Amino acid sequence: MSADFSRSEMMIVAAARELAGQKVCFVGVGLPNIACNLAQRTVAPDLELVYESGVFGARPARLPLSIGDPTIVTGATATTGMFELFAYYLQGGLIDVGFLGAAQIDRFGNINTTVIGDYDRPKVRLPGSGGACEIAINAREVFVIMRQSTRSFVEKIDFRTSPGNLGGGADAARLRRDEGWLGRGPSVVVTDLGIHRFTETGEMRLESIHPGASLDEVRATMAWEPLLADPLPSTSPPSDEELRLIREELDPLGAYTR
């Protein structure tokens, strides 16, 4: 066990571990990229990485600098073009996990990556959907990785880019079914402080707290009073090998872990 690790490293390691047993993962922009690449080197060596730029079965030799990096092509199973990727692979139901980041999330796992403030005159213009909206609807389940803060874990998101469990409860599940969505929505949100899963009513519940994080911090970085698993286990710290892979192979410059 390593005593010395950062919260970002713990978050990335915990997110990668969630992919154990998964087969096909659609890799989102930013933090999901390093988490999925770590998973392929640890808990899920046969994980098929799918990139929205049009790659199925990527085997990146280096951490892709972006989701359009040439290293995701060399050695991949297939380059598909974006039409085929979105229409056949995603909408055709072949994606087990969509791994997304978010700027804002609410207790029901609805995601905003579009604007902070009013849409027509935003305080901050964020990147927008990319593929996230259709991933949230068509991937069998959605994993989210993001840092917790009062700005990101909000009571009401400023714009719903990608739907999660909507207003919660049975309505969300019924609506997904009635409208023919393939996905059952968000199942886990991994943060720098812990791991949240979702209850039967579609609400986030803290299921594990990272070593070094306190419940006070968790509460101080969420706009709502969090539901807590009882008992609340502590997340296993990163192993030496997980840390070595992040620090030496995947992110030697610390772009994701600063």
Add this chain to the structure above:
Amino acid sequence: MSSKLTSLRDAVAELVHDGDTVAIEGFTHLISFAAGHEIIRQGRRDLTLARLTPDLVYDQMVAAGVARKLIFSWLGNPGVGSLHAIRRRVESADPAPLELEEYSHHGMVGRYVAGAANLPFYPLRSYFESDLPAANPNIRQVRSPFGAETVYAVPPLKPDVTIVHAQRADAAGNTQIWGLLGCQREAAFAAERVIVVVEELVDEAVVRSDPNRTAIPGLIVDAVVVEPFGAHPSYVQGYYDRDNAFYLEWEAISRDPAALDAWLDEWVHGVGGRDEYVAKLGPERLAALKPGPAPSGSVDYGAYR
């Protein structure tokens, strides 16, 4: 076979007009910065710029004042951060407002598909319970004519001009691409006019030796321009890597309007064309971007007589 070979200066002068809808496509890969810079130099105005991922090239073009509107699905500096010139226009109308028309990636791809296939709309299973349809009235619900199912539809996008960078083409414009294909094909087939910019000009026989790699037929191409390193600072699979140092530098340049203007003066207005830009970059910087070899195996198409 008639040659469509021309210079980028002539191609842009002839084929890109004020007020046009222009698509310089390429998902991180194969972005024709050379064409974007030439459009800036020629002082085009009131363009509608379409791209899934505006990337630095549209931040530069928007900063240079060529555009009045952006059609897009993901607005950022990939793997780095923001496009600050565009953000200033959107967040504070500085120095002028910029109209946005926003989709998701599948929606944008579908718009090109409908444009290319001459269809009135493209149906997709996205946008349910998202705020995007409220933000963009061009995203509409439609009911299946074959049942009760409801999906969303987006309208065709038919750019006046699509500009595609590629590894190689022959003089007639038969264009071969490998690596990420993005929606180069769809955007080209959807367009009224097509400019292809390539790393290498090849004989027709080279194209014919490997027809599976042909993404765009010369049939729809109006101009072929040979411009080595024309996609820098983006990349060309097998030829050069993304100049990530520049993508990182852009964060600071684009944050500061004065620095951005100085950059445009030096690297766009201050050079006559791509050859001068490439010379200014210098051989060392470009050599550092060259990847190691990873050749494909070759296949045998067979001779059938």
